[in-house]
Amino acid sequence: MTTSRQDLLRQLPSVDQVLHQAQDLITEWGHQQVTEQVRLEIDTLRSSMTAQATEETLEAEKAPDFIDQILISIEVKLQQSNANSLIPVFNLTGTILHTNLGRAILPQQAIDAIVIAASSACNLEFDLDSGQRGDRDSHIEALLCELCGAEAVTVVNNNAAAVLLVLNSLALNRQVPVSRGELVEIGGSFRIPEVMQRAPCQLVEVGATNRTHLKDYANAINEQTALLMKVHTSNFSIQGFTKSVSKSELATLAKEHGIPFVVDLGSGNLIDMAQFGLPPEPTARQSLVDGADLITFSGDKLLGGPQCGIIAGRKDLLEQIRRNPLKRALRVDKLTIAALSEVLKLYRHPEKLKQALPTIVHMNRSSADIQAQANRLLPFWSTVMPAQFNCSVQPCDSQVGSGALPISTLPSFAISTLSKNDAEISRLQALARQLPKPVIGRLHDKCFSLDLRCLDDETQFINQLDMLASALNA
Ligand SMILES: *Cc1c(COP(=O)(O)O)cnc(C)c1O
Numbered sequence: 001m002t003t004s005r006q007d008l009l010r011q012l013p014s015v016d017q018v019l020h021q022a023q024d025l026i027t028e029w030g031h032q033q034v035t036e037q038v039r040l041e042i043d044t045l046r047s048s049m050t051a052q053a054t055e056e057t058l059e060a061e062k063a064p065d066f067i068d069q070i071l072i073s074i075e076v077k078l079q080q081s082n083a084n085s086l087i088p089v090f091n092l093t094g095t096i097l098h099t100n101l102g103r104a105i106l107p108q109q110a111i112d113a114i115v116i117a118a119s120s121a122c123n124l125e126f127d128l129d130s131g132q133r134g135d136r137d138s139h140i141e142a143l144l145c146e147l148c149g150a151e152a153v154t155v156v157n158n159n160a161a162a163v164l165l166v167l168n169s170l171a172l173n174r175q176v177p178v179s180r181g182e183l184v185e186i187g188g189s190f191r192i193p194e195v196m197q198r199a200p201c202q203l204v205e206v207g208a209t210n211r212t213h214l215k216d217y218a219n220a221i222n223e224q225t226a227l228l229m230k231v232h233t234s235n236f237s238i239q240g241f242t243k244s245v246s247k248s249e250l251a252t253l254a255k256e257h258g259i260p261f262v263v264d265l266g267s268g269n270l271i272d273m274a275q276f277g278l279p280p281e282p283t284a285r286q287s288l289v290d291g292a293d294l295i296t297f298s299g300d301k302l303l304g305g306p307q308c309g310i311i312a313g314r315k316d317l318l319e320q321i322r323r324n325p326l327k328r329a330l331r332v333d334k335l336t337i338a339a340l341s342e343v344l345k346l347y348r349h350p351e352k353l354k355q356a357l358p359t360i361v362h363m364n365r366s367s368a369d370i371q372a373q374a375n376r377l378l379p380f381w382s383t384v385m386p387a388q389f390n391c392s393v394q395p396c397d398s399q400v401g402s403g404a405l406p407i408s409t410l411p412s413f414a415i416s417t418l419s420k421n422d423a424e425i426s427r428l429q430a431l432a433r434q435l436p437k438p439v440i441g442r443l444h445d446k447c448f449s450l451d452l453r454c455l456d457d458e459t460q461f462i463n464q465l466d467m468l469a470s471a472l473n474a
Contacts, residue, residue: 268297
């Protein structure tokens with residue numbers, strides 16, 4: 001028996017006919033979404049049937065049950081469109097603070113504080129003593145002043161916002177000399193010269209890429225100069241025949257000319273990193289001791305807190321910054337303040353950091369501990385890998401990431417999977433990304449490598465390996 005195409009087109013139900021039988025879907029997803037999907041589905045069916053123009057008749061035992069077919073199809077689509085886009089992943093890239101993977105993981109104390117702040121009204125900008133309007137900075141300012149040794153502090157959306165706000169507040173339409181060796185680009189869209197253009201202020205490049213002298217800055221200063229600025233070269237290092245000007249020399253020069261000295265620290269740690277086997281980096285406190293009038297740094301880099309940018313330093317300059325209407329546009333919300341406050345309290349008690357702050361916990365893991373974990377997991381991993389893959393535990397180097405300590409690495413161990421075939425190893429990498437909790441590793445030279453430094457939940461990792469095995473065999 002054959003049914004002509006025209007017959008089939010005539011049998012397509014109307015939107016109302018389908019909706020009439022879609023009560024369950026409507027209860028779950030709402031009338032609006034279901035109606036829209038039904039309309040789309042009928043349109044799709046109609047155009048695909050019309051497109052089969054060369055075939056005048058369609059073979060069919062009987063006309064398909066269009067309504068059932070439509071209901072099944074839209075249920076799948078509704079579920080797909082409702083799936084969360086932002087999901088947890090295993091960061092086994094070896095980069096602890098991976099900007100694309102969300103940087104710092106918050107400590108439990110901060111997560112609890114976020115839940116409390118989110119679930120109730122709170123005194124965000126309300127002074128409970130006077131009953132008057134308060135200032136949201138008041139909840140973290142004293143803590144940050146104590147930890148940085150600063151007179152005053154404010155917090156904005158991220159460090160890029162902090163730099164923008166400082167320049168816009170203190171250097172609007174005026175000149176700012178910066179060393180050619182410090183005109184950094186951070187992860188694509190943040191470039192010092194471009195931020196200055198938008199501040200807007202005029203960048204005056206001084207020195208050469210590899211060498212800048214104090215006299216280069218001195219020669220650049222004139223009545224148009226608003227401030228001197230030093231930028232931490234967060235994600236690169238210039239080696240060889242180099243010279244840069246120290247913070248204390250720049251601070252003295254700025255003072256002689258009566259202009260502020262600003263340092264963009266980028267990562268800005270609050271404690272000495274040497275205890276984690278990393279090269280000593282100047283702390284926020286040390287930069288202020290060295291004479292910076294203002295420093296800016298990120299909350300979610302080495303600090304290990306929520307995304308935010310911290311501006312710390314002289315009280316009079318911070319008052320000027322707070323008066324800038326842009327401050328309002330760049331301010332942080334109550335959730336950030338709640339989380340930041342808990343993270344800062346951990347820094348008051350540094351012994352706790354090594355147990356409680358995930359960024360420090362991950363930095364502090366010994367390579368022996370990671371090696372033992374890799375040896376434990378290797379049998380589970382190898383079993384699900386096809387025979388032609390060569391799996392082993394290999395030493396590797398982790399890095400801090402996010403522009404913190406760009407050239408220092410932490411010795412670590414990885415489960416390494418090697419294949420002679422490029423396509424096979426890329427397929428493995430892609431399938432690992434499709435797991436319910438995607439596994440993100442590193443691919444180099446036909447080798448897929450999982451650095452276990454940041455693997456906290458071994459069981460969860462093992463439990464989804466069966467699914468990886470099925471995907472590989474499919
Ligand atoms: C990371 C970084 C920034 C940008 O900070 P975000 O918190 O990512 O906005 C700015 N300057 C320097 C030197 C940095 O390292």
